[in-house]
Amino acid sequence: DSGVTQTPKHLITATGQRVTLRCSPRSGDLSVYWYQQSLDQGLQFLIQYYNGEERAKGNILERFSAQQFPDLHSELNLSSLELGDSALYFCASSFGGAGAQETQYFGPGTRLLVL
Amino acid sequence: DAKTTQPPSMDCAEGRAANLPCNHSTISGNEYVYWYRQIHSQGPQYIIHGLKNNETNEMASLIITEDRKSSTLILPHATLRDTAVYYCIVRVGGSNYKLTFGKGTLLTVNP
Numbered sequence: 426d427s428g429v430t431q432t433p434k435h436l437i438t439a440t441g442q443r444v445t446l447r448c449s450p451r452s453g454d455l456s457v458y459w460y461q462q463s464l465d466q467g468l469q470f471l472i473q474y475y476n477g478e479e480r481a482k483g484n485i486l487e488r489f490s491a492q493q494f495p496d497l498h499s500e501l502n503l504s505s506l507e508l509g510d511s512a513l514y515f516c517a518s519s520f521g522g523a524g525a526q527e528t529q530y531f532g533p534g535t536r537l538l539v540l
Numbered sequence: 541d542a543k544t545t546q547p548p549s550m551d552c553a554e555g556r557a558a559n560l561p562c563n564h565s566t567i568s569g570n571e572y573v574y575w576y577r578q579i580h581s582q583g584p585q586y587i588i589h590g591l592k593n594n595e596t597n598e599m600a601s602l603i604i605t606e607d608r609k610s611s612t613l614i615l616p617h618a619t620l621r622d623t624a625v626y627y628c629i630v631r632v633g634g635s636n637y638k639l640t641f642g643k644g645t646l647l648t649v650n651p
Contacts, residue, residue: 427585483638526589528586531584
């Protein structure tokens with residue numbers, strides 16, 4: 426158990442809909458990262474928040490957005506969903522915001538299926 | 541980040557040591573080698589990381605060659621639960637924020 430929690434574990438929805446994925450980082454961690462894992466693309470970094478502020482962006486679509494709240498939990502919002510958005514979405518956390526020594530610990534993921 | 545090369549798959553007998561190689565010939569002086577594993581669609585699990593010295597923790601040992609162009613992750617006594625995809629990742633120091641996962645090595649531990 427990494428200490429990172431994600432809800433829900435599974436999500437089934439229809440194209441065009443909007444969903445929200447939630448992540449609670451490990452106690453004391455200030456950074457939250459979101460990753461997407463699809464069959465054809467592998468694990469890809471989406472976005473990072475550090476202490477409530479966006480720190481870095483990766484291959485995140487404009488239809489996707491995220492935020493980190495004062496209690497440091499984070500939400501990833503996916504809108505206008507398409508079939509291709511079906512994937513595993515992982516959240517990771519680390520104590521600091523950057524640096525090669527900042528080990529990221531991953532949550533169990535949310536499996537999204539868009540029908 | 542430096543690119544890594546790993547074999548796509550490996551087999552290991554239960555109870556034996558599993559040695560997983562990784563080539564990172566373009567690694568720079570301030571880049572760390574990280575190892576994660578992913579067991580069947582679970583969240584990636586951190587294993588170990590190092591810069592230039594060999595490292596050991598309760599899960600594994602990391603051996604980095606003197607020229608730092610390759611490394612080996614060693615699981616000393618593999619169990620069936622160690623069957624997973626193992627990712628070798630090189631991260632630059634400083635402001636690097638993301639982990640760049642390749643395809644990794646599927647390690648299958650056989651009874």
